Amino acid sequence: MVSMAAQLLDELMGRHRNTLPNENSKEPSYHDPDVCKHYTSVFCPHDLFTNTKADLGVCGKVHDDMVREKYQKDASAVTREQFEDDFIRYARQILGEVDKRIVKGKQRLQTQFPEKGSNDREGCEEKVVLLTDKINHLIEEAEKEGCEGNIEQAQGLLKLCDQLKEERDQFRKQLDGTAQNYQGVDPFAQEKQMEICTVCGAFLIIGDAQSRLDDHLQGKMHVGYTRLRSAIDEILEKRESERKEKEVVREKEREEWKKKREDRGNDEEERKKRRVEMEEERSKRDRESVSKRDRSRSRERYDRHSRGYSGGHRSSYGSSRNDYGRYDRGSYRSRSDYDRRDRRSRSRDRRRY
Structure with missing residues (x-):
């Protein structure tokens, strides 16, 4: 009751009905x-x-x-x-x-x-017929066992027959009772x-x-x-x-x-291709520059040697003539030595690049 009264007051006067005018009400x-x-x-x-x-x-x-x-x-x-x-x-x-x-x-x-199919008269009649067949079959087996001398097994079968007979009698009483009480009318149809x-x-x-x-x-x-x-x-x-x-x-x-x-993969492939092309161009330029430098060096050496022979080149082993008035062989072999050195330097440059 208190909660209902409080709820009614909240609906009429609001939740903050007890706050003072100077107090700030919290939303x-x-x-x-x-x-x-x-x-x-x-x-x-x-x-x-x-x-x-x-x-x-x-x-x-x-x-x-x-x-x-x-x-x-x-x-x-x-x-x-x-x-x-x-x-x-x-x-x-x-x-x-x-x-x-x-x-x-x-x-x-x-x-x-319960369901009608399990309790109606037709179902009871079917169960009576099945029980009768089982009872007859058990009686025949009991007679066989008695003839063979198995008295205990025969007695057990007869006890089972008695139980089945009692169950069959119950179903028959249900059928007789329904026929007497309802006189041919289905008793299960009377219930709602x-x-x-x-x-x-x-x-x-x-x-x-x-x-x-x-x-x-x-x-x-x-x-x-x-x-x-x-x-x-x-x-x-x-x-x-x-x-x-x-x-x-x-x-x-x-x-x-x-x-x-x-797209990034494609761009990366393009970048790799460009990088390879640039490296190839750079190596090509390097080879061209090396070849140009070699050619310029060989020209300079050739010019220097030619100027040395024309200007009276002297051998490092002494003057061009010896004490006997003959030319020294070292002065004649100096040019071939320079040519060999030139070829060796060019081969080293090629190996390097």
């Missing part, structure tokens, strides 16, 4: 612990089953429309996911209790109203067949009037549980669609990254 937020997260994100399940058998009572937290609007505008994806997870967890807890009640109701119907609603767990009469079925479908319990199930399905479908959209975006990003990588 409510959807992160506050006294704010209902279920009402803020989807809806509060406490509002679905008021004045019914499944009444959850009054919600102990605040339902504020301003906070709900603020949540719809400003809440991040992580906050929305957390609030929705809390709602799904609580809704599944409520639906789990209903599912347990549905299972118990189905078991109750199976015990009270029931079924259980797979949404809210209520018992329904098969073949009932359409107006009563409509009243059931429009009732608070059926509508509330239907709304809970549909809300969970909607949240999960929305998350699945968002996940697929994100997967499509990621696939596009992967394709773009692959294309960029291929």
Whole structure:
């Protein structure tokens, strides 16, 4: 009662009715612990089953429309996911209790109203015939065992025959009783067949009037549980669609990254080709410069030697004439020595480059 009165006062005078005029009232937020997260994100399940058998009572937290609007505008994806997870967890807890009640109701119907095929007269007659055949077969086996001297086995078979006879007598009494009480009318047709609603767990009469079925479908319990199930399905479908959209975006990003990588690979190959071409051009220029330098050096040496011979070149071994008035052979071999040295230097330059 106190919580209901406080809720009414909050609706009439506002949440900050007890604050003084000079005090600054704090604006409510959807992160506050006294704010209902279920009402803020989807809806509060406490509002679905008021004045019914499944009444959850009054919600102990605040339902504020301003906070709900603020949540719809400003809440991040992580906050929305957390609030929705809390709602799904609580809704599944409520639906789990209903599912347990549905299972118990189905078991109750199976015990009270078993299937017609297992209890009708034709089924009983078939069982009587089968039991009679088994009894006759066991009696024949007992007689054979008695003739062979197996008295204990024969007695066991006869005891089994007695049990089967008792069971057959029970089925025959059922058939006789149904014939006497209903005088040819099927007794199972006299009882109303029931079924259980797979949404809210209520018992329904098969073949009932359409107006009563409509009243059931429009009732608070059926509508509330239907709304809970549909809300969970909607949240999960929305998350699945968002996940697929994100997967499509990621696939596009992967394709773009692959294309960029291929372009980079092509650029790298072109760079390698250019680098090879540049190295080949550089080596070619180096070879040309070396050959030019060799030719210039050989010309200079040849000119220097020719100028030395024409200008009276003297040998390093002494003058051109010796003491006996003859020319020294060293002066004549100096030119061939210079030619050999020139060839050796050119061969070294070629090896070097």
